[in-house]
Amino acid sequence: MFWIIACLLWQAGLAKLIGLAGETNVQGEEQKKLDVLSNEVFVKALISSGRTSILVSEEDEEATIVDKSMRGRYCVVFDPLDGSSNIDCGVSIGTIFGIYAIKDDHEPGLDDVLQPGKNMVAAGYCMYGSSCTLVLSTGEGVNGFTLDPSLGEFILTHPNIKIPKRGKIYSVNEGNAKNWDGPTSKYVEKCKYPTDGSSPKSLRYIGSMVADVHRTLLYGGIFLYPGDKKSPNGKLRVLYEVFPMSFLMEQAGGQSFTGTQRSLDLVPKSIHERSPIFLGSYDDVEDIKALYAAAEK
Numbered sequence: 512m513f514w515i516i517a518c519l520l521w522q523a524g525l526a527k528l529i530g531l532a533g534e535t536n537v538q539g540e541e542q543k544k545l546d547v548l549s550n551e552v553f554v555k556a557l558i559s560s561g562r563t564s565i566l567v568s569e570e571d572e573e574a575t576i577v578d579k580s581m582r583g584r585y586c587v588v589f590d591p592l593d594g595s596s597n598i599d600c601g602v603s604i605g606t607i608f609g610i611y612a613i614k615d616d617h618e619p620g621l622d623d624v625l626q627p628g629k630n631m632v633a634a635g636y637c638m639y640g641s642s643c644t645l646v647l648s649t650g651e652g653v654n655g656f657t658l659d660p661s662l663g664e665f666i667l668t669h670p671n672i673k674i675p676k677r678g679k680i681y682s683v684n685e686g687n688a689k690n691w692d693g694p695t696s697k698y699v700e701k702c703k704y705p706t707d708g709s710s711p712k713s714l715r716y717i718g719s720m721v722a723d724v725h726r727t728l729l730y731g732g733i734f735l736y737p738g739d740k741k742s743p744n745g746k747l748r749v750l751y752e753v754f755p756m757s758f759l760m761e762q763a764g765g766q767s768f769t770g771t772q773r774s775l776d777l778v779p780k781s782i783h784e785r786s787p788i789f790l791g792s793y794d795d796v797e798d799i800k801a802l803y804a805a806a807e808k
């Protein structure tokens with residue numbers, strides 16, 4: 512699947528696949544042709560695998576219940592092409608996915624999907640950039656694989672990834688600063704003007720979650736998409752963005768926080784629900800958790 516998407520992306524500019532498909536998805540965003548194609552590739556491949564019972568895609572308003580004859584014991588939640596608004600300018604984008612095991616003694620339904628992220632059995636992302644990199648965890652640590660196009664195989668290139676305990680980078684869209692709440696504003700201020708004599712953190716923000724999280728995982732630091740006055744729940748979707756990335760961060764020794772609780776403890780009420788997210792190096796996330804705790808007092 513991932514290789515097919517990578518090939519579609521690498522050929523897009525030539526095949527004039529880039530550009531709007533003229534439709535909008537459930538998020539009210541213009542769908543690019545590659546969004547539509549990627550979603551079709553994943554849905555068809557997951558159904559034909561015979562391993563899935565229910566699918567949730569960022570591109571589909573409703574969950575897909577797999578026909579009884581093709582059902583398996585897994586529920587897959589995914590964003591087939593996250594960051595697709597960056598396609599035309601060649602910025603790295605990616606597929607994000609999470610997997611739940613579900614009991615097969617009943618008709619699958621939303622109850623099988625609306626589970627806390629800590630119940631996931633696997634999660635990962637595939638980043639389509641200068642290379643095609645798959646980062647995956649099945650609950651026993653995090654490993655990174657790079658596609659060798661000459662073999663058509665993913666090679667283990669980043670065994671047992673561990674995120675540094677603290678990093679020198681913060682990653683947030685500062686254009687939203689005027690709407691931030693107190694703790695987020697205070698935290699970003701501390702990143703820029705540290706009061707403990709340490710050096711200021713560097714700001715790196717690509718605007719493609721997979722790329723920003725991949726850099727955070729490898730280099731350390733913190734990625735923030737906070738809620739704000741305009742969007743109290745932020746922008747990122749719980750099931751197929753917040754949960755998979757939080758699962759990976761915890762498996763790599765980092766952590767993920769929503770502003771009120773551990774991200775993986777969230778229980779979503781709907782399949783496209785959003786949540787604020789602060790994830791990355793353990794100690795960096797501890798710092799912002801302390802600011803939110805102090806604001807509660």
Ligand code: P6P
Binds near residue numbers: 595
């Ligand atoms: P903003 C891409 O559309 C996306 O869902 C994530 O990949 C990314 O982190 C975020 O939105 C960027 O949002 O508001 O900063 O452009």
